Amino acid sequence: MSEPVGTGMTKRDLLGLIGKSAGATAMYMAMTELGQAQASPFKGPIKLDGDPKGTSVLILGAGVAGMTAALELSRAGYKVQVLEFNNRIGGRSMTIKGGDTFTELGGATQTCQFAPGNYINPGPWRIPWHHHGLMHYCRELGVQLETFQQMNYNAYIHNTKAFGGKPQRYGAVQSDYYGHVAELLAKATRQDALGDAITREDGEILLESLRSWGALDKNMRYVKGNESSDRRGWVKGPGGGLTAEPIPSDPMDMHTVLQSGMWRAIGGNISLDHQQAIFQPVGGMENVAKGFARAAGHLVRLNSKVTAIKQDASGVTADYIDTKTGQKLTAKADWCVCAIPLTILSQIPMNVSPELDAAIRAVPYSPSVKVGLEFKRRFWEEDEQIFGGITSTDLPNAQISYPSYGYHSKGPGVLLGAYTGGAYSYELTTLPPAERIQKVLEWGSQIHPQYKDEFMNGVVVSWHRMPFIQGCFGMWNAQNRADHYKNLCQIDGRIVLAGEHASYVGGWQEGGITSALDAIGRLHQRVVAG
Amino acid sequence: MKKSTLTLSLSAVLAAGVIAASASAQSAGEASSALAMAPQTVKKGDADNAFVVAGKFSEPNGETMYRRVCAACHMPDAKGVSTGAGFFPALAGNKKLAASGYPLYVLTHGMNGMPPLGQQMSDQQVADVVNYVRTSFGNKYKDKVKPEDVKAVR
Numbered sequence: 150m151s152e153p154v155g156t157g158m159t160k161r162d163l164l165g166l167i168g169k170s171a172g173a174t175a176m177y178m179a180m181t182e183l184g185q186a187q188a189s190p191f192k193g194p195i196k197l198d199g200d201p202k203g204t205s206v207l208i209l210g211a212g213v214a215g216m217t218a219a220l221e222l223s224r225a226g227y228k229v230q231v232l233e234f235n236n237r238i239g240g241r242s243m244t245i246k247g248g249d250t251f252t253e254l255g256g257a258t259q260t261c262q263f264a265p266g267n268y269i270n271p272g273p274w275r276i277p278w279h280h281h282g283l284m285h286y287c288r289e290l291g292v293q294l295e296t297f298q299q300m301n302y303n304a305y306i307h308n309t310k311a312f313g314g315k316p317q318r319y320g321a322v323q324s325d326y327y328g329h330v331a332e333l334l335a336k337a338t339r340q341d342a343l344g345d346a347i348t349r350e351d352g353e354i355l356l357e358s359l360r361s362w363g364a365l366d367k368n369m370r371y372v373k374g375n376e377s378s379d380r381r382g383w384v385k386g387p388g389g390g391l392t393a394e395p396i397p398s399d400p401m402d403m404h405t406v407l408q409s410g411m412w413r414a415i416g417g418n419i420s421l422d423h424q425q426a427i428f429q430p431v432g433g434m435e436n437v438a439k440g441f442a443r444a445a446g447h448l449v450r451l452n453s454k455v456t457a458i459k460q461d462a463s464g465v466t467a468d469y470i471d472t473k474t475g476q477k478l479t480a481k482a483d484w485c486v487c488a489i490p491l492t493i494l495s496q497i498p499m500n501v502s503p504e505l506d507a508a509i510r511a512v513p514y515s516p517s518v519k520v521g522l523e524f525k526r527r528f529w530e531e532d533e534q535i536f537g538g539i540t541s542t543d544l545p546n547a548q549i550s551y552p553s554y555g556y557h558s559k560g561p562g563v564l565l566g567a568y569t570g571g572a573y574s575y576e577l578t579t580l581p582p583a584e585r586i587q588k589v590l591e592w593g594s595q596i597h598p599q600y601k602d603e604f605m606n607g608v609v610v611s612w613h614r615m616p617f618i619q620g621c622f623g624m625w626n627a628q629n630r631a632d633h634y635k636n637l638c639q640i641d642g643r644i645v646l647a648g649e650h651a652s653y654v655g656g657w658q659e660g661g662i663t664s665a666l667d668a669i670g671r672l673h674q675r676v677v678a679g
Numbered sequence: 680m681k682k683s684t685l686t687l688s689l690s691a692v693l694a695a696g697v698i699a700a701s702a703s704a705q706s707a708g709e710a711s712s713a714l715a716m717a718p719q720t721v722k723k724g725d726a727d728n729a730f731v732v733a734g735k736f737s738e739p740n741g742e743t744m745y746r747r748v749c750a751a752c753h754m755p756d757a758k759g760v761s762t763g764a765g766f767f768p769a770l771a772g773n774k775k776l777a778a779s780g781y782p783l784y785v786l787t788h789g790m791n792g793m794p795p796l797g798q799q800m801s802d803q804q805v806a807d808v809v810n811y812v813r814t815s816f817g818n819k820y821k822d823k824v825k826p827e828d829v830k831a832v833r
Contacts, residue, residue: 234764254752254760254767308718410718417716454764492792493765513794516751541716545730548716570714572736572799576729578751588730613752616763620792 190663191281194289195670197225199677204228206672207465207480209458210488211449212240214647214661216441217286218486218669219448225673230480231445232453232469234493234617238446239438241272241618242658245521245608246433253614257582262523262606266555267563269521270434271610273658274550274565275299278426280659282666283437287430290440294428298553300418301538307596308543311409316540316596321401322411324364324381328371329403331363339369373399414541422657429553437658453478455489458499460643484672488647488665490514492619505641508633512650514620516574516613520546520567520589524603527552527562532599544592545573561605566593570621578611585609623650638668645672735799741811744804748796749812757816771816779824782809783832797833802826 206222208215211233223229237243245251247263275297276283287294302320311317337343338352338359347355359365364376371377378384378397387395406412417423430436442449457468465485469478487494492514501509529535529551537553546567555562567589569577577585586607594600612621625634638651645668652660714733724731729747731737738744746755752767754760759769775781786805787797797805806824813820 254763255754256762306718308720309722310720311718410720413718414716489764490792495791496765510791512792513789514792515794539716543718543720543722545722545733547714547733569733571733572748573730573733575748575751575796576736579729579747579755611751619752619763619765619767624794 190667191285191659194285195221195666197221197669197673199673201226201673201676204484204676205230205464205482206484206486207232207467207482208448208486208488209455209467210240210490210648211235211238211451212488212648212661213242213283213286213437213441213658214649214665215240215486215488216438216445216449217282217662217665218488218647220441220445221666222486222669222673223445223448228482229445229448230482231449232455232467232480233449233451234454234472236451237438238442238449238451239435241612241621242434242438243272244268244270244433244435245610251610252616253582253611254616254619255614259582259608261521261608263521263563263608264523264561266558267523267552267561268433269519269563269565269608270429271519271521271608272612273434274429275423276428276430276658277422277424278428279421280654280657282662283659284428286440286662287428287437290437290444292436292440293431295431295554296425297427297429298537298551299423299425299427299539301535301551303533304535304538304551305540305596306409306411306414306542307540308409308411309595310543311405311411314595316542317409317411318382319414319538319540321381321398322406322409323415324377325371325401325406326412326415328363328365328377328380328400329406331359331365332369332371333403335359335363335365335369371400373397410543417541431554455497458485458487458497458644460485460500465643483643484676485644486647486665486668486672487644488661490618490620490648491623491650493617494646499644501641501644502636504636505639505644505646508637509646511629511633512623512625512637514613514618515570515622515624515656516578516611517570517621518567518574518577518585518609518611519565520586520607520609521563522566522586522589522593522600522607523561523563523605524599525561525605526603527558528599528603529564529597530556530562533597540596542592542596544595545569545577546589546592547573549593549596566590566607567609574611574613578614582609585611622656623648625653625655638664640668640671640675736796736804738804741807741809742815744800744808745811745815749808752793757812770812771818773818776813776818776820779809779813779820779822779828780832782812783824783828787829787833797829802829802833805829 205228208219208231211231215231219229219231245261246268247261250260252258304319305316306319306322307316335356338355363371364380365371366374366376374397377400382398383395384398385396452472453469454472455467455469459466464481464483467480491509491512495509535551536556537551540549547569550565586609590600613619637646647665647668649655649660651664654660721732727743727747728737728739736748738747753770757771759767787795789795803826806826806829809824
C-alpha cells in the first residue's frame with residue numbers, strides 16, 4: 150500500500166476509495182492485503198433478489214448441498230420439495246452413536262454399542278476455519294463448534310520399518326527435521342555456498358532466523374542440549390525442588406530422520422485444510438444436518454428412492470419409490486437441483502445433453518474406511534498424555550485419531566482406529582465387519598499395546614458399501630477436470646447439479662455448500678430473467 | 680550388484696508411493712490426506728498378500744484378487760447388489776463379459792463411479808483377474824486375455 154492509513158482515514162474509507170477508483174477486483178485484492186478477506190468462493194450470505202413468482206424447484210438429495218439449496222430457495226420465495234433416499238437428513242454428514250443401527254450393501258448389519266456421549270463421525274469430521282460457507286451456516290443454524298485437535302505434538306508418527314517399529318512423538322520428529330535442515334542451511338550460508346541467491350546482509354538475518362526456527366545452539370549446531378530439548382522434549386522435564394534439574398534428550402541424526410519417512414506427516418498437518426483453528430460440532434457432525442433440518446426439514450420427503458428423471462421445455466419430473474411402502478410416486482417442478490452423488494446418478498435414467506451425461510460418468514469415487522473403537526478407559530490420555538490429535542502410521546489403518554472432547558473423563562472412550570483409503574480399503578472391506586475391526590485392533594496394538602486389554606466394541610463404515618452413495622467422494626484429476634468439470638456444473642435445460650463432486654473442494658462439506666450456492670445463483674438469474 | 684538391485688527396487692516403491700500420493704492430492708479429498716501423511720512402506724501382508732502397500736494391489740492370482748478386492752463391491756458371489764439407491768452390477772452371468780475387451784477396459788479405465796483399479800495392478804494381475812471372472816460364477820468364456828492385451832488397452 151503506497152497510501153498510509155493515516156489519521157482521519159479508516160480502513161473502510163480507504164477501501165471505498167480504492168473501490169471507486171479501481172473497481173471491485175482491486176478492492177478485493179486490497180482487502181486481502183489488509184487481512185480482512187480470504188480468497189474464497191463464499192461471498193457471504195446469498196442474496197436472491199427478484200420475485201420467482203411461484204416458480205417451483207425439485208431438489209434431489211438432502212445432504213448439505215441439497216439442504217443449502219432448499220433453505221435458500223425457499224427463503225427467496227420458491228416452492229421447494231426435496232426427495233431423500235435415506236431415513237434422515239444429512240447424507241455423508243452423519244454421526245454414529247450407541248444404539249444406532251445400519252446395514253451395508255451385502256446385508257451386514259451393525260449396531261453401535263458405544264456408551265452415552267461417545268461417537269464417531271464416519272464421514273466429514275473437521276471444519277477448517279476458512280470453510281466460510283459451512284462456518285456461516287453453523288453460526289446461523291446454531292451449530293455449536295469446538296476445537297478439533299488436528300496437530301498434537303505428543304501424538305505419534307509410526308513406521309514399521311523405522312526405530313524397530315517403535316512410534317515416535319510428532320514433536321520430536323518435527324523438531325529434529327527442522328533442526329537438521331536449519332543446521333545444513335546455516336552451514337551452506339556461512340560457506341557462501343548459496344552464491345548470489347542471497348545478499349550478505351540477508352545472509353546474516355537468515356542465520357539468525359535459522360537459529361530461532363531450528364533451535365540451533367550458539368555454534369549453529371542442532372545437538373543435544375537445552376535448545377533442542379525445549380522443542381523435542383526432555384528425558385526428564387524441568388520441575389520444582391531438589392529433583393528439578395532437567396535432563397536433555399538425544400536428537401535423531403539427519404540420516405535417521407530422512408530414512409524414517411516420518412517427515413511426510415509434517416506437510417499434511419500444515420496444509421491449509423488442516424491448519425488450526427479447525428473445528429468440529431459439539432456432539433458430532435450430525436449436528437450440521439440437524440441444524441439444516443430445523444431450518445428446512447419440513448421441505449424434505451425421506452425414504453424416497455429416485456428411479457428416473459425427465460425434463461422437457463416446461464419442467465422436470467422425477468419418478469421415485471417410497472422405500473417403506475413400495476409405492477411408486479412422481480414429483481414435478483419447473484426446475485431441478487440434483488444433489489445425488491454421481492455414483493448413483495450415473496445409474497438413473499435422465500435425459501440431459503451428451504456433455505453432461507459424459508461428465509456424470511467421468512468421476513470415479515474414492516473408497517474410504519473409518520473404524521470407531523471403544524475402550525474401557527482413555528489410556529492414550531492416562532498412560533501416554535495424548536489429548537486429541539492424530540497418530541499417522543504406515544500400517545493399513547493409516548491414522549488413529551484421539552477424541553477432541555471429554556478430556557480426562559472416566560469410563561469408556563472412543564477413538565478413530567482407522568481412516569484409510571487406496572488398496573487397503575477394498576482389501577479390508579472384503580472381510581466381514583467384525584474381522585475388519587479385528588484387523589484394525591491388530592494394527593493399532595502395535596502402537597498402543599493397551600488395545601488388547603481395553604477394547605470393548607467397534608463399528609466400521611466402508612463408504613463403498615454405504616447404500617446411499619457407494620463411495621466416499623468424487624476423484625478429480627487434471628484430465629477429467631479439463632474435459633468435464635464445466636459441463637458438470639452447467640445448467641442443462643432445467644437441471645443443475647450440486648454437491649462436493651461439483652466443486653474444487655472435493656470430499657469436504659464446503660464443496661457441497663459452495664456448489665449449491667453457485668448453482669442456485671445461476672438458476673435464479675434464469676428464473677427472474679424469465 | 681546386489682546393492683544396486685535393492686536400491687532400484689526401493690526407488691520403485693518410493694515412486695509408487697509418490698504416484699499414489701500425487702493422484703490423491705489432485706482429488707483434494709479428506710481421505711487422501713490420511714494416506715499421504717503416513718510413511719509409505721511395503722509390508723508383509725496377510726495370507727492373501729492383502730495389506731502390502733497402499734497404492735498397489737499385491738494379490739498373487741485372479742481368484743485372490745477377486746476375493747480380496749473386487750468382492751468389496753461386486754460381492755463374494757459376484758451377484759452384485761441392488762438394495763441401495765443404486766446398484767453394483769453382477770459379474771455372474773453378465774453378458775457384457777462375452778467380449779474380453781469390455782472387462783479389460785472397465786478395469787483399466789473405470790466405469791461411472793468405479794475407479795480404474797487396474798491402474799494399481801500389473802498387466803499380469805489385470806489379465807489374471809479378468810480371466811478368473813470370465814471363467815467363474817457360471818461364466819464360461821474360454822478365450823484368455825494376455826498381459827500384452829492389457830498393455831494395449833491402458
